[in-house]
Amino acid sequence: MDGTAQDWWERAACAAPGVNPDVFFPPSRAPKSWDREAKRICEACPVTVHCLRAAFDASGAHGVWGGLNAWERFKRGGPRPPCDSHNGRRV
Numbered sequence: 001m002d003g004t005a006q007d008w009w010e011r012a013a014c015a016a017p018g019v020n021p022d023v024f025f026p027p028s029r030a031p032k033s034w035d036r037e038a039k040r041i042c043e044a045c046p047v048t049v050h051c052l053r054a055a056f057d058a059s060g061a062h063g064v065w066g067g068l069n070a071w072e073r074f075k076r077g078g079p080r081p082p083c084d085s086h087n088g089r090r091v
């Protein structure tokens with residue numbers, strides 16, 4: 001193991017103490033900028049590539065992974081995003 005592929009989540013910026021995991025998932029009636037804080041955290045994350053690859057491999061990935069929300073991943077060839085049952089928007 002090279003210390004990057006299998007244990008990437010241990011170095012995730014979102015796993016740091018004090019990070020609110022809720023910011024990575026859209027609230028009901030989410031405003032257009034709901035993912036701003038999550039993306040700010042992802043920008044400083046050392047394992048963004050691993051995270052994004054995992055999101056592309058996981059058809060049910062929801063919220064922000066690798067600095068992209070589900071719709072942005074879909075536009076780049078990722079799995080179709082879930083539909084937000086609260087407001088009918090893709091998130």
Ligand code: SF4
Pocket residue numbers: 009012013014015024041042045046047048051052064065066067
């Ligand atoms: S890229 Fe973002 S969502 Fe992925 S592990 Fe890093 S901080 Fe978490």
